[in-house]
Amino acid sequence: MWLFALLLTTFALATDDYVIAGVLPAISTGLGVSEAAGGQLVTVFSLVFALAAPVASVVTATWPRRRLLTWALALFVAANWAAACTTSYALLLGLRVLAAVAAASVVPAVYAIAATLAPEGRQGRYLALVMGGLTGSLALGVPLGTWVGGMFGWRATFWLGGLLGLAALAAVRGTVPETPPAPAMPIRERLAPLARPQVLFGLLAIVATVLGSMMMMTYLAPFLRDLAGAGPAELGWIFVLAGLAGFAGGQLGGRAGDRWGPDRALLTGIMGFAVVMAAFTACWYLRPVSLLALLPLLLMWAGVSWWIPPPAQTRLLALAGPAGPQALALNSSAVYLGVSGGAAVGGLILAGHGSGRLPAAAAMVELAALALFWIASAFGKGRRGTGTRVRPTRSPR
Structure with a gap:
């Protein structure tokens, strides 16, 4: 049951971040701001999360984990309910900052609890289940939030x-046992991998891959x-199907990375993304296009x-070599920098320029990510233990 509580927690946090994309036009109209300004609600949440997560993990290192989750989730709930009552765009931005700080405190603790409580030899599987809240939010949380926003x-x-x-708070209080805090690690030690060029460029590449994808995700509604x-109404079921397709894509991408190696799998995925963006751009000149016809794309x-x-x-882990654990700890910040x-x-x-330019711009960013990975690999080949010969291990997003 405690594993379900942690899964529900990541599901709630990810839904709260991504659901803005589904109700963006309504928020913009309701607050009297442009859709571009409304999209900055995602920027603020994700940027604050990215910057706060490493700091929060240091500041709260000595706090009991269960107590930390309790207070952080309470702040998260309060920030969301206050957001539902505000009529000010500026105040809503501030409340998104509070929600992001709460999320940044919760996520590292959730993963630490899962790793601590998992049976011997099953830590990877338990962590993957907890991280499943991310794709689950796209398949269920975002469609539900979009439908609720459309109806009410x-x-x-x-x-x-x-x-x-x-x-999530009730589930945590009812099922998650108290666990000791992880040993404190100075923030300088957490950031040490950034001094290695191959790791720095690898993290920048991850920022770019997420950035390109989220350019479309955030503004999919307009x-x-x-x-x-x-x-x-249409967006609701589109997010359901997209979430299911995303889950399948993540599983296939992980298997491809294991079988083909991360470089070939990355090249395949990024080139596939560029092809789809080119098809979206072509469809723009044929508009209006039936939504059913767009569904395969x-x-x-x-x-x-x-x-x-x-x-x-997996590529980042290989590039980091012995610094792999610290590099992966920075990965959450890289992901949320990309989202913002x-x-x-x-x-x-x-x-x-209008929404029609978004696919081409997103494709260019993804191709830039591929170039950044190439640069990172070039640095890595000159470093013992950080080249492509490192045996890849799968790591969920």
Whole structure:
């Protein structure tokens, strides 16, 4: 039962971040701001998470884990319910900062608890299950939040986020035993892998892969509205199917990384992403396009977007060599920097050029990520123990 409580926690946090994409037009209309400005709600949450996670892991290192989850989830619930009541865009941004700080405190603790309580030899499997809350949020949480927002208004989506957080809090209090805090590690030691060029460029490549994907994810609602006339009801089931396709893509990407090696798997995923973005760009000049006709492309986009992270992390682990654990600890920050960057850059493109330019820009960013991985590998080949000969191990996003 404690494993389900941790899974529910990551599901609630990821849903709260990603669901903005499904109700973005409604939030923008309700607060009287542009959709590009509304997308910055994702930027703020993800950027604060990325910056706060390493600091929070140091500050809270000596706190009992169960107590930490209790207070952080309570803050998360309060921030969401306050967001549901606000009429100010500036105040809503501030509340997203609070929610992000709470999430940044919870996520490292959740993974630490799962690793501590897992039976001997099953830590990887237990961690993968807890991380399944990410893809589960896309398959279930985001569609549910989008549907609730379409039926009852965007404020109801934040009420739902608070309820999910409250459910996670109750599950944690009822099932998760107290575990001792992890040994404290100075933040300088946590950031030490950044001094190694191959690790730094590998992390930058992960930022770019997520950034390109999130440029489309964050502004999918206005893109599909402009391209196919899709509304909240259609977006709900699109996110369901995209979440399922993303889960399948992540599993296939991980297996491909194991069988082919991370370099070939990355090349396949990123080139597949570029092809789908080219197809979206072509469809833009044929608009309006039937949503049913777009469905195969949407499923391919979701699949290749989640195909990329497993081999990307395997590649990062190989590049880091002995510093692998610290590098992977920085991976969450890299992912959320990519999420915030995708929302920010996508918002600028949306405001300046319209949603039709988003696919081409996203493809260019993914190709830049491929170049960054190549640079990282070039540095890694000159370092003992960090080249491509390191045996790859799968690591979920």
